Amino acid sequence: MTFSEEKYSDEPTRVQQLVKDFFSDQSGADVGADGLPVTLALGADAKDDCAVYDIGAPVTLVVGSDYIRGPKFILYEMGLLSNFDIGYYLAAANISDVAAMGATPIGLLSVIRYPHELDDAGFQDVVAGVHQACTDFGTLNVGGDIGNAERLILSGTALGICPPGKTLKRSGARPGDLLCVTGTCGLLGAAVAYFPKRDSFTHTLPADVEKELLDSWRKPRARVAEGRVLAQKSFATSCQDTSDGLKATIEQIMHASGVGFRIDERNVPVAPAVRMVAELMKVEPLALTMSASSDFQLTFTVAPDDVSACRAEFTDLGLDFHVIGEATEERGARGLDGERSRPLPGVAWKHQKSDISLLASEPSDP
């Protein structure tokens, strides 16, 4: 089976084909001026989470922008997420991109455009959510753009810093490296699969499980501390956040690094709440775990010799990770369930077409 980018990514591939000429040969460009030394270390051609600037010693600057569907989140439309929640999510999603590069956030610019229908309290709640997330992740909301629009529109830009040469990329995984993830995935996807169809299932879930599912959206955690350890101690050979879901993340690291992955399915942590939703949906719990879900975990690779030291550092900081597979020379990502090898279960986030409901009808085939 030949691995092709088209197979796992429809709309991003189309986009890349259309615009690639505009973004070629950026990385490494001298963008300084007036004697100020600035190099664009990673540009759009690097296809990473953020652009990276070397701005004189001793600081590397990382910057990335993320638009947030916010008001179009189904759980927001259902009234299960508040204006505060989508503001919080806006900041967390952007800061997660900085964390995935191993950088420490130094600021967030937030674009909050709102319609006449959003009253003062609602608008204030959005900003309060952004502010709370910035506080929780140790940074400041340093500006952006606030004004009216036809509907609520949320976007952001996060800035971070890193010692030179320490940023984490998607492209450094080598065959033999161990694949790791900082925690369970799929909770946000499970919440989206559960609540809109809640009344059509055979039964509803206990209140504490429902709360856990909603809390995954209300208080997503950008893994800033984890990213910093992985970068500054040079543990990780590649890293990306799981904002498109675990399967998509694995496939993107695989593609960027030019390796394959063999996943030990038994080692992929599955949250009990995800398992419960999967049972209601009559789908495989692992498939729901690996499908589109913006959990903002970090997925990364570590050389086998470094795993113990990395574990010790994480433990010292009260952090955790799971080894879930191994990078291979052979391309493609395969799941290993005992002796049986198979295509990875789950539905990767494909922007235009993917839908968690495809889980039941469309078996994935990378």
Add this chain to the structure above:
Amino acid sequence: MTFSEEKYSDEPTRVQQLVKDFFSDQSGADVGADGLPVTLALGADAKDDCAVYDIGAPVTLVVGSDYIRGPKFILYEMGLLSNFDIGYYLAAANISDVAAMGATPIGLLSVIRYPHELDDAGFQDVVAGVHQACTDFGTLNVGGDIGNAERLILSGTALGICPPGKTLKRSGARPGDLLCVTGTCGLLGAAVAYFPKRDSFTHTLPADVEKELLDSWRKPRARVAEGRVLAQKSFATSCQDTSDGLKATIEQIMHASGVGFRIDERNVPVAPAVRMVAELMKVEPLALTMSASSDFQLTFTVAPDDVSACRAEFTDLGLDFHVIGEATEERGARGLDGERSRPLPGVAWKHQKSDISLLASEPSDP
């Protein structure tokens, strides 16, 4: 007459009241980490065009985000602006904010979310417009966020660099400083006033004038070279771009600096095309010149002793500016038409309520 912020700014004032507690005490904050020296020189509390970071010597970083109405521009909806044009505008508007700080752009992040209805060629045209503007203004489109949405959504973030201590702020104008503008204002506003009502006027304008009006939208120019001279030679005591229109810009510098302005109305350059549209509208040409219009000129103040040297530098670079007034101890902005003093004509951009059509019915009163 007491000057009050509320009088010239409804929605921004409301916004500031609602969120000011979230943004207090940012400027000057130490936001470094891990021994990396980073200070947030200007944060959201500074209410300037961009945030400013001091990231170790010898570079100051400037960064700002602007959402662009693009697809809601009336001239785009009328088919007079193309997808390329609104992409170009997106980049120009963001780079203009960096130019207004006196910084040299080092990159643009662009958020381009598009609907199913936008075909490949249309999407590619948006990106091509962004790319062309970046090229024209000497920088790179280093990334951002591309994906689908319910409608075309455009936003951007521009980054720039400046020697430490050289950034231009809105807040430095002193009584006696001369008020200057880099060129004519009001062309974009005149285009919006003209084309939607074109067939209801007594006559239409010559083809070359109509082209000039449309070109003001198609190829807006961020004043990067002008901003750099003003900053690096320390000529300007304050500076802002006219993205909200000349009147609004004057009022914002006035408010930030704690001064007033006396405008010599006869020295404000009025473009012939603006004059022609004003005649059709039966409004004062100067009012149309000063009203809401994103011309991206720079408005700045210079100490009287520095005007000659500033003029010489501009001339050497093939650049121009006009002295249009003087900063005063007394607050408020007044127009001086010969001996007659009056409130500044024109309608400042007020986000929610302002409309160029108010020109005819609602005399401005600062």
